[in-house]
Amino acid sequence: xxxxxxxxxxxxxxxxxxxxxxxxxxxxxxxxxxxxxxxxxxxxxxxxxxxxxxxxxxxxxxxxxxxxxxxxxxxxxxxxxxxxxxxxxxxxxxxxxxxxxxxxxxxxxxxxxxxxxxxxxxxxxxxxxxxxxxxxxxxxxxxxxxxxxxxxxxxxxxxxxxxxxxxxxxxxxxxxxxxxxxxxxxxxxxxxxxxxxxxxxxxxxxxxxxxxxxxxxxxxxxxxxxxxxxxxxxxxxxxxxxxxxxxxxxxxxxxxxxxxxxxxxxxxxxxxxxxxxxxxxxxxxxxxxxxxxxxxxxxxxxxxxxxxxxxxxxxxxxxxxxxxxxxxxxxxxxxxxxxxxxxxxxxxxxxxxxxxxxxxxxxxxxxxxx
Amino acid sequence: xxxxxxxxxxxxxxxxxxxxxxxxxxxxxxxxxxxxxxxxxxxxxxxxxxxxxxxxxxxxxxxxxxxxxxxxxxxxxxxxxxxxxxxxxxxxxxxxxxxxxxxxxxxxxxxxxxxxxxxxxxxxxxxxxxxxxxxxxxxxxxxxxxxxxxxxxxxxxxx
Numbered sequence: 135x136x137x138x139x140x141x142x143x144x145x146x147x148x149x150x151x152x153x154x155x156x157x158x159x160x161x162x163x164x165x166x167x168x169x170x171x172x173x174x175x176x177x178x179x180x181x182x183x184x185x186x187x188x189x190x191x192x193x194x195x196x197x198x199x200x201x202x203x204x205x206x207x208x209x210x211x212x213x214x215x216x217x218x219x220x221x222x223x224x225x226x227x228x229x230x231x232x233x234x235x236x237x238x239x240x241x242x243x244x245x246x247x248x249x250x251x252x253x254x255x256x257x258x259x260x261x262x263x264x265x266x267x268x269x270x271x272x273x274x275x276x277x278x279x280x281x282x283x284x285x286x287x288x289x290x291x292x293x294x295x296x297x298x299x300x301x302x303x304x305x306x307x308x309x310x311x312x313x314x315x316x317x318x319x320x321x322x323x324x325x326x327x328x329x330x331x332x333x334x335x336x337x338x339x340x341x342x343x344x345x346x347x348x349x350x351x352x353x354x355x356x357x358x359x360x361x362x363x364x365x366x367x368x369x370x371x372x373x374x375x376x377x378x379x380x381x382x383x384x385x386x387x388x389x390x391x392x393x394x395x396x397x398x399x400x401x402x403x404x405x406x407x408x409x410x411x412x413x414x415x416x417x418x419x420x421x422x423x424x425x426x427x428x429x430x431x432x433x434x435x436x437x438x439x440x441x442x443x444x445x446x447x448x449x450x451x452x453x454x455x456x457x458x459x460x461x462x463x464x465x466x467x468x469x470x471x472x473x474x475x476x477x478x479x480x481x482x483x484x485x486x487x488x489x490x491x492x493x494x495x496x497x498x499x500x501x502x503x504x
Numbered sequence: 505x506x507x508x509x510x511x512x513x514x515x516x517x518x519x520x521x522x523x524x525x526x527x528x529x530x531x532x533x534x535x536x537x538x539x540x541x542x543x544x545x546x547x548x549x550x551x552x553x554x555x556x557x558x559x560x561x562x563x564x565x566x567x568x569x570x571x572x573x574x575x576x577x578x579x580x581x582x583x584x585x586x587x588x589x590x591x592x593x594x595x596x597x598x599x600x601x602x603x604x605x606x607x608x609x610x611x612x613x614x615x616x617x618x619x620x621x622x623x624x625x626x627x628x629x630x631x632x633x634x635x636x637x638x639x640x641x642x643x644x645x646x647x648x649x650x651x652x653x654x655x656x657x658x659x660x661x662x663x
Contacts, residue, residue, distance in 0.1 A: 358580070
């Protein structure tokens with residue numbers, strides 16, 4: 135065995151499933167010639183829990199807690215998407231205050247997800263300090279969201295027709311302190327990281343994805359916007375209250391790891407803008423629609439719904455047969471599609487770049503595996 | 505000029521107007537539904553790729569006696585969503601489109617994993633989410649899990 139690989143001058147390296155830079159149980163099978171990658175096969179499925187099967191075996195409401203467990207960094211976005219999808223199919227009118235609250239929390243969730251990515255990515259590249267700062271900021275968000283939702287990551291806060299409980303004073307007080315602090319921190323991150331020579335050398339011109347290849351591999355989210363395509367479902371297919379908000383779709387043209395970094399950093403700023411606007415506009419009123427049945431039963435037929443999560447396009451496709459339980463429910467999770475491009479992106483690079491490229495794609499493994 | 509207005513007559517001409525149906529987007533979430541014969545799948549994928557579309561995802565629905573494959577295509581510059589359905593008797597392979605659209609590679613592997621649907625011409629059709637030595641396809645309606653959740657499964661009585 136040994137002789138064969140030696141004469142061929144190439145060998146296999148298993149990166150993961152237990153590797154700190156794969157952010158969970160992701161396994162990359164790399165074929166190497168020295169430090170050069172000849173071939174890459176991502177192996178996924180280690181944390182497959184069968185969420186789609188579970189969805190088809192319980193009522194729509196009973197599946198609600200599962201949604202945030204697919205992507206534990208963007209749990210509230212998944213909650214939100216699931217509610218919006220079912221409400222659209224069942225024609226449930228949601229009170230305005232509840233819609234604002236959901237959107238506000240979804241943006242906070244997006245911000246905390248990007249912060250974790252920022253800290254972990256820099257840690258992957260060998261910078262320890264940003265990690266501590268980012269987790270400090272993220273902890274504030276988790277505390278603030280915990281005040282309202284009652285949980286730190288696996289939220290089950292939305293309901294068909296509204297939300298479970300109203301915002302409280304601690305939430306507003308917390309945000310009042312947090313928003314200016316976050317603004318000044320973002321400035322710090324720019325000076326600390328964006329112009330750092332080591333960081334630039336590790337990320338500039340590494341892992342370049344052209345817009346055409348991004349389309350072929352169906353990339354979405356910040357990975358696609360890092361290739362200069364302004365595809366953001368919050369603008370493209372506006373759902374919720376997004377048309378009423380003033381924010382920019384952030385793009386960068388280079389398509390390399392640095393461009394993806396830039397997009398996410400710019401998006402954090404936009405998150406803060408949306409949060410501020412929704413705080414200013416937040417109306418009074420009920421938080422739950424009247425007369426939503428305990429067991430919702432969408433009319434028979436098939437439905438599709440798409441949502442912009444922190445990692446890209448979440449697609450929900452389900453077939454209802456008029457009963458309490460969906461006949462089929464498919465979850466198109468963004469990381470599953472985004473990560474498949476690695477088999478094309480990694481060959482020709484060095485092992486050290488693997489960490490930079492994989493980190494810049496921003497995957498959450500349980501969301502790939504469902 | 506919207507892409508929808510451009511592509512609708514083109515699809516009707518190439519694949520038959522009787523197979524193409526406009527859908528109430530506001531309610532169902534997609535604009536067009538196309539029922540396709542499996543032999544023309546690759547032709548359609550090639551056409552949509554040239555027209556600037558991307559493959560959102562592939563999935564399947566287990567219907568009595570047949571498997572309904574569902575392909576969703578979208579656009580990156582404007583709102584457009586097309587659903588393509590291919591109805592297959594179970595156990596018959598369909599042509600793979602992964603050589604035209606690489607995004608289909610993993611999507612087809614997932615459909616194979618979950619439903620046992622084979623894709624002819626796929627370069628590496630292996631299980632993707634379940635262990636390689638599994639002997640079942642869990643999203644088929646005939647699948648009975650070995651261990652049911654204690655107390656979790658609700659009254660599934662369909663009303």
